[in-house]
Amino acid sequence: MARRVLGGYALLVYGFLYLPIVVVVVYAFNAGRQVLNWEGVSTRWFGEALSDPTITEPLRNSILIGLGNAVVACVLGTALALALSRMRPLFRVPFDALAYMTLVTPEIVFGISALIFFVQIGVPLGVKTILISHVVFNTSVVMLIVRARFVGMGQTIEEASFDLGAGPWATFRQATLPRLAPAILAGGLLAFTFSFDDFITSFFVAGAGTTTLPLRIFSSLRFGVSPVVNATAVLILALTLVAIVTAYMVLRRTERGRPELG
Amino acid sequence: MAVAVQTRRAAARAGGPRYPAWLALPSLAWYLLFFVCPLAIMALFSVSERVGFSSVEYNLNLRNYEDLVDPLYGEVFLRTLRLALVGTLATLAIGFPLAYYIARHGRHKTLLLLLIVVPFWTSFLIRTYAWLIILDDDFPLFDALGAVGLAGEEVGLLFTTEAVYIGVVYTYLPLMVLPVYAALERMDWSLVEAAQDLGDSPLRAFRRITLPLALPGVVAGSLLVFIPLMGEYLNPVILGGDKTVYAGNLIGQQFLTSRDWPFGSAIAMVVIASLTVAVLLYSRLARREAQFGG
DSSP states (O other): OHHHHHHHHHHHHHHHHHHHHHHHHHHHTBOSSSTTSOOOBOOHHHHHHHTOHHHHHHHHHHHHHHHHHHHHHHHHHHHHHHHHTTOOHHHHHHHHHHHHHHHHSOHHHHHHHHHHHHHHHTOOOSHHHHHHHHHHHHHHHHHHHHHHHHHHTOSHHHHHHHHTTOOHHHHIIIIIHHHHHHHHHHHHHHHHHHHHHOOHHHHHHSOSSOOOHHHHHHHHHTTOOOHHHHHHHHHHHHHHHHHHHHHHHHHHHHHHTOGGGO | OHHHHHHHHHHHHHHOSOOOGGGGHHHHHHHIIIIIHHHHHHHHHHTSEEETTTEEEOOOOOHHHHHHOSHHHHHHHHHHHHHHHHHHHHHHHHHHHHHHHHHHHOSSHHHHHHHHHHHHHSOHHHHHHHHHHHTSTTSHHHHHHHHTTSSOSOOOOTTSHHHHHHHHHHHHHHHHHHHHHHHHHTOOHHHHHHHHHTTOOHHHHIIIIIHHHHHHHHHHHHHHHHHHHHTOOHHHHHTSTTOSOOHHHHHHHHHHTSOOHHHHHHHHHHHHHHHHHHHHHHHHHHHHHHHHOO
16 A cells, blocks of 8 residues: 555656656657747757757867767776775775765856866866866766776786786786776766766856857757757757666676676 | 685785776876865955956955855845755655655666666756746646646746746755665665564654664765755756846856956855855764664
């Protein structure tokens, strides 16, 4: 009985979680110019979004920033995870604190402090400053995912490799990377989506001349929701959904292939 | 020989060869240069003064903080605190039963969990602005509610404080569900059954066993929701129509319109300080509760 009631309740909450996403997707296919005035199904707004340079240019920026950020965050985050995995707590704890701080600091505080910093040291705002700022919190994301996997899989192979005289680089290439690749890939995919979706940090460090896709959507919201905005949003959703589900599947699969941890 | 191998193995496990610590240096440099350093400069800015339109004089005075002691700003901070507290409690009230259901009765736990994670990892901005469509008076939902007499002709939810609260609960719900689920998932439900077999009512068993064991998850979830809420920016701007100002919006205004960066930095410092105090107080309270309560 209680179980039934809870089940119904859960269904309701899931409905609440997905209502906005469904609404955006459904109305993106509305043929009419007025968002809420349904005039039949059409894909014309996707065509219009993809042929509008004020949308495709930010789309290009967002993808470039997302990819560059993912590569840098993967390199930094993986190296950090390897170093931290067996560091003495005395040194590890401050690192952990720093990494968690980059994730929990309210984004608006981080955004304005980064803005002040770049202006003060004279770095022109633009794609570069957005990328640098995104790498800060995404390095922490990659580190947490990679370290969880690295600690979980045990390190006897690495120890043997070091014992037999291989250096860190050779050990990484031959012993660690093959087993860690899925976690690094998942971390990279998440880093990409977090960057691709980011609004607040980008909003403050983008400067006047640079626009990313979320910034473009935000600025057009001043004139209200339009079908083109909905279509653009669906494109973003589709791209990030693919990345997220892939990351999740990759992580799940590697976990299942690891019987020693159940 | 065998002994030698064994001691060697033990040594390896304790402190055997490992990746060198210098691998942490590049990220440390990145963190220091692009995270710690900006926060430090912001702290310095908060005790500086704006000169003219956009230059700043580092004259180390507390004038920005003195300016903040004003009923107007006090009201903004109280409003922000209320938003953060009510938001945290509401996500807990809505999220706890859901986490409980998934942990105890869920059939396809992986799928149910993925369904919680996906909205959280998709664009914050899109999920927020979607409510602009849903809360619009012309949205079909209100027609349906109106037909059964649950809603009037003009609902007028858009650009109100209520809209901000709806958006906030929606945005942060997954952040509460995930840690509470993680705590409940590790639970041994036979304890609850044993308590009930021994005569506890379901409610009493819940209070004495489930709740204390779920507490670490509740604490983690509350912090994950409360902290970003103290700096909430997007929901009030989009769903509140930028009419009601919270601390995050006040900071944003100083950087976007008033161009008083030192004053904006001072507000950000106050937000960070109050967050630190709140987190310390809360984790202490929670620890005491875990020790003596239940």
